[in-house]
Amino acid sequence: MSREATPLLQVKDLAVEYRSSGWRRPANRVLHNVSLDIHEGETLGLVGESGSGKTTLGRSILGLVPVASGQIIYDGRDITRARRRARRALAKEIQVVFQDPYSSLNPSLLVSDILSEPLRAAGIGGAESRRRVRELLDRVGMPADASERYPVEFSGGQRQRIAIARALALEPRLIICDEPVSALDLSTQARVLDLLIDIQERTGVTLLVISHDLSVIRAVCHRVAVMFKGEIVEQGSTSSVINHPTQMYTKKLLLAAPVTDPDEQRERREARRLLAETEAVA
Amino acid sequence: MSGEPAALGTPELPTFIRQGTFRRLAKMPTVWIATVILFTALFFSFFGALLAPFDPNFTDLNMVNMAPFASDFLLGGDRAGRDIFSRLLVATSNTIGGAAIAVSISVAIGASIGLMAGYYGRVFDALGAWLSNLIQALPGIIVLIAVYVVAGPSTVTSMIVVGILIAPVYFRLMRNVVISVRNELYVDAARVSGLSDIRIMSRHIFVVVRAPIIIEMAYIAGIALVIQATLEFIGLGSPENPTWGGMLQDSFNALYISPFAILWPALSIILTVLAFVFLSNAVRDTLGDPRSSGGKARKAIVSTPDSRATADAGSTHAFLTVRDLSVAYPLSKNESRTVVNKVNLEVNRGEVLGLVGESGSGKTQTAFAILGLLPPEAIVDSGRIVLGSTPLLGLTEKKLNALRGSEIAYVPQEPMSNLDPAFTVGQQFGYAMRKKLGLSKAQSRERALSLLARVNINDPERVYDYYPHQLSGGMAQRVLIAIAVSCDPELLIADEPTTALDVTVQAEVLDLLRGLQQERSMALILVTHNFGVVADICDRVAVMKDGEIVETGDTRKIVKHPEHPYTQLLLSSVLDNVPMRAPLEPQAEVRA
Numbered sequence: 038m039s040r041e042a043t044p045l046l047q048v049k050d051l052a053v054e055y056r057s058s059g060w061r062r063p064a065n066r067v068l069h070n071v072s073l074d075i076h077e078g079e080t081l082g083l084v085g086e087s088g089s090g091k092t093t094l095g096r097s098i099l100g101l102v103p104v105a106s107g108q109i110i111y112d113g114r115d116i117t118r119a120r121r122r123a124r125r126a127l128a129k130e131i132q133v134v135f136q137d138p139y140s141s142l143n144p145s146l147l148v149s150d151i152l153s154e155p156l157r158a159a160g161i162g163g164a165e166s167r168r169r170v171r172e173l174l175d176r177v178g179m180p181a182d183a184s185e186r187y188p189v190e191f192s193g194g195q196r197q198r199i200a201i202a203r204a205l206a207l208e209p210r211l212i213i214c215d216e217p218v219s220a221l222d223l224s225t226q227a228r229v230l231d232l233l234i235d236i237q238e239r240t241g242v243t244l245l246v247i248s249h250d251l252s253v254i255r256a257v258c259h260r261v262a263v264m265f266k267g268e269i270v271e272q273g274s275t276s277s278v279i280n281h282p283t284q285m286y287t288k289k290l291l292l293a294a295p296v297t298d299p300d301e302q303r304e305r306r307e308a309r310r311l312l313a314e315t316e317a318v319a
Numbered sequence: 320m321s322g323e324p325a326a327l328g329t330p331e332l333p334t335f336i337r338q339g340t341f342r343r344l345a346k347m348p349t350v351w352i353a354t355v356i357l358f359t360a361l362f363f364s365f366f367g368a369l370l371a372p373f374d375p376n377f378t379d380l381n382m383v384n385m386a387p388f389a390s391d392f393l394l395g396g397d398r399a400g401r402d403i404f405s406r407l408l409v410a411t412s413n414t415i416g417g418a419a420i421a422v423s424i425s426v427a428i429g430a431s432i433g434l435m436a437g438y439y440g441r442v443f444d445a446l447g448a449w450l451s452n453l454i455q456a457l458p459g460i461i462v463l464i465a466v467y468v469v470a471g472p473s474t475v476t477s478m479i480v481v482g483i484l485i486a487p488v489y490f491r492l493m494r495n496v497v498i499s500v501r502n503e504l505y506v507d508a509a510r511v512s513g514l515s516d517i518r519i520m521s522r523h524i525f526v527v528v529r530a531p532i533i534i535e536m537a538y539i540a541g542i543a544l545v546i547q548a549t550l551e552f553i554g555l556g557s558p559e560n561p562t563w564g565g566m567l568q569d570s571f572n573a574l575y576i577s578p579f580a581i582l583w584p585a586l587s588i589i590l591t592v593l594a595f596v597f598l599s600n601a602v603r604d605t606l607g608d609p610r611s612s613g614g615k616a617r618k619a620i621v622s623t624p625d626s627r628a629t630a631d632a633g634s635t636h637a638f639l640t641v642r643d644l645s646v647a648y649p650l651s652k653n654e655s656r657t658v659v660n661k662v663n664l665e666v667n668r669g670e671v672l673g674l675v676g677e678s679g680s681g682k683t684q685t686a687f688a689i690l691g692l693l694p695p696e697a698i699v700d701s702g703r704i705v706l707g708s709t710p711l712l713g714l715t716e717k718k719l720n721a722l723r724g725s726e727i728a729y730v731p732q733e734p735m736s737n738l739d740p741a742f743t744v745g746q747q748f749g750y751a752m753r754k755k756l757g758l759s760k761a762q763s764r765e766r767a768l769s770l771l772a773r774v775n776i777n778d779p780e781r782v783y784d785y786y787p788h789q790l791s792g793g794m795a796q797r798v799l800i801a802i803a804v805s806c807d808p809e810l811l812i813a814d815e816p817t818t819a820l821d822v823t824v825q826a827e828v829l830d831l832l833r834g835l836q837q838e839r840s841m842a843l844i845l846v847t848h849n850f851g852v853v854a855d856i857c858d859r860v861a862v863m864k865d866g867e868i869v870e871t872g873d874t875r876k877i878v879k880h881p882e883h884p885y886t887q888l889l890l891s892s893v894l895d896n897v898p899m900r901a902p903l904e905p906q907a908e909v910r911a
């Protein structure tokens with residue numbers, strides 16, 4: 038198999054800047070020379086500090102933020118600066134599930150309208166579209182009558198299922214999941230992650246899962262990349278990164294996760310504080 | 320695959336809003352009166368000419384300045400001997416038509432440019448803003464006089480000009496709404512789905528802006544009417560076509576001879592304008608913030624340290640006491656669903672209470688009840704909530720607001736939807752602190768910057784000037800926490816305040832909360848589903864399931880010896896126990 042030879046998605050030396058609102062201020066560079074490969078059928082996890090640029094990386098792959106330099110190559114094609122028309126064609130290839138299940142579904146549209154939107158944009162309408170919507174709801178474990186209701190009538194977990202269904206509508210090969218479960222409670226998180234794994238096993242879709250939570254990454258990802266201040270500082274198989282972290286930030290990430298025992302947690306907190314103090318002195 | 324708890328598990332999402340708007344509007348008498356007046360005006364503007372008993376320009380010298388109700392001329396005659404009633408009826412069409420022209424022109428121009436400026440930004444935005452500033456800088460009345468001189472007397476022309484002069488109002492409105500919607504994730508999702516720009520605008524953006532546009536239209540119609548009347552009154556109208564303003568001027572000139580004649584046009588103008596304004600206000604109030612179509616937006620609430628003295632220092636009972644609280648939502652006429660059932664809670668000063676449970680278990684509803692933030696449909700059947708010595712239930716919105724302002728602060732769930740997209744971080748901070756703490760602009764800025772640094776935001780100076788869409792998810796959450804504690808609250812209710820944070824930042828934020836809570840002996844209620852967070856910071860825990868508190872007690876006891884099976888279940892459902900996912904193909908693994 039020539040899997041390593043042609044990754045599905047290659048990100049090469051990507052840099053992204055946001056223009057500052059003030060004139061004289063320099064642009065704010067949030068990604069520096071980021072390189073990543075994602076292979077067909079795998080799940081790559083992207084973990085990192087809040088504000089480190091994880092969402093920005095996902096959005097630049099989706100063409101929602103302009104790229105300053107570097108390349109994004111999808112299936113051998115350079116899509117770094119794809120035009121509107123080429124982008125619209127990519128809708129069948131790359132899809133997204135956003136973090137916030139509240140603002141990612143338009144509150145004034147019926148679920149059926151939300152799900153048929155990508156289908157209609159791809160020229161699928163009428164009875165075929167209705168059949169597909171039913172199928173999609175079924176695939177994400179939602180009842181068929183959900184289609185005639187509004188997003189506000191659903192809980193966070195259910196909305197995230199609807200968002201996943203929308204991402205699946207055009208049968209893409211790559212789905213970018215930006216914090217797919219961080220707005221959900223634990224048991225719902227586990228169920229939505231199960232759904233993602235299940236879908237991947239059935240369809241072979243490739244996933245980029247962005248999360249700040251190592252336990253989420255641990256549960257769904259084959260490989261992990263760790264991001265810190267706009268750079269990838271560590272990359273490897275999930276087990277090697279979690280069991281043998283080489284970077285300070287990754288170690289901290291493992292240490293800072295609170296445990297459910299109050300006494301043990303107090304000790305950990307103390308240990309963390311000491312670590313921070315020694316760091317400050319050094 | 321098992322599904323999540325049924326949809327009904329989260330009643331914080333009122334489905335009632337959609338159908339409720341009309342029904343609620345129909346209940347207001349002002350709305351009825353305004354609607355009747357406007358429909359009458361509309362009716363006469365179509366059929367006035369047919370119904371008028373006399374030709375509006377028919378003169379009868381016997382009727383000059385005739386008193387009302389004294390002859391065939393029902394409302395009397397004007398100073399040229401024409402029937403005031405007929406003229407009033409005929410004038411309706413010119414007057415209302417004129418206002419309609421002004422409104423349509425301003426909507427057509429202002430809204431379309433605003434839409435482009437908001438959606439595409441940059442060049443369009445700069446150009447639109449320049450145009451709108453230019454128009455606003457023009458002295459309106461002089462422009463109108465100039466047009467009168469050049470184009471001659473014509474209601475239509477002058478109303479078109481008025482429409483152009485008003486257009487910047489729509490431009491601003493449209494631009495701001497579109498900008499805030501444009502940054503919504505569902506618009507991004509539509510883009511990723513391959514929708515064209517036109518489709519996105521018509522499907523996702525137009526639905527949001529149509530309500531504010533309609534509201535503004537009624538208001539602008541009122542203003543256009545006033546402008547028109549003024550123009551006619553100062554003699555810039557066309558003499559052939561009667562209008563209310565023209566009649567006003569006519570009768571004003573004969574004020575001493577026939578004082579009643581001025582009454583009719585004046586009444587028509589005033590009633591119609593008021594009807595427009597009242598209707599617009601009523602719709603605005605009923606819809607609330609035009610963007611909150613899901614009714615989800617909740618502002619962070621801030622408070623001040625004053626009035627601390629009134630608190631009962633020596634008393635034995637808890638700072639916040641909740642007794643037998645029940646909250647229900649109507650499902651249909653005689654059915655309702657209870658989402659909070661006989662809940663009892665107590666929090667002391669300097670104590671942290673954790674409220675845990677799955678989504679839909681009623682945690683947020685309990686918090687909303689304490690904050691007085693329940694939607695109007697919610698029924699609080701029973702119970703008592705006492706803060707210090709003040710009972711909170713049943714307080715008027717105004718008193719509650721003052722109290723919320725001075726004692727309780729709130730960190731809402733869903734950070735992004737709770738920051739106002741139209742204001743920078745600094746502006747959202749500043750308002751509360753200047754108002755509640757009486758700080759100067761510079762002082763509040765300084766305080767905001769130090770708080771931003773305390774919640775671990777790098778480069779607070781830059782972030783201070785950011786708009787919400789420029790923040791990452793975790794930054795938005797920390798900004799909300801910083802805003803909530805900015806005015807030294809006595810009771811802080813934080814609803815899932817760390818869900819978007821990685822554990823390192825979460826630890827810092829919890830440290831901050833613990834620090835504040837000890838320094839100022841603040842009471843803290845932390846709504847969460849994460850037992851790690853509970854273990855880290857909470858003194859006591861209350862476990863909620865299906866609207867009831869199933870177990871409550873000391874954190875150590877509950878975590879180590881949970882009694883209720885639900886607590887045991889929650890404690891065991893930690894993702895850490897899920898097996899790690901194996902590499903896709905072990906031999907293909909390359910360590911970078």
Ligand SMILES: Nc1ncnc2c1ncn2[C@@H]1O[C@H](COP(=O)(O)OP(=O)(O)OP(=O)(O)O)[C@@H](O)[C@H]1O
Nearest residue numbers: 055067087088089090091092093789791792793794
């Ligand atoms: N539209 C924007 N304009 C300017 N700056 C932005 C914009 N969007 C994001 N940023 C900045 O880019 C940086 C990275 O943000 P990003 O959203 O990628 O972080 P993240 O890793 O996803 O964090 P989180 O885990 O908190 O969501 C932040 O400093 C943020 O302020």
Ligand SMILES: [Mg+2]
Nearest residue numbers: 091092791792
């Ligand atoms: Mg993010």
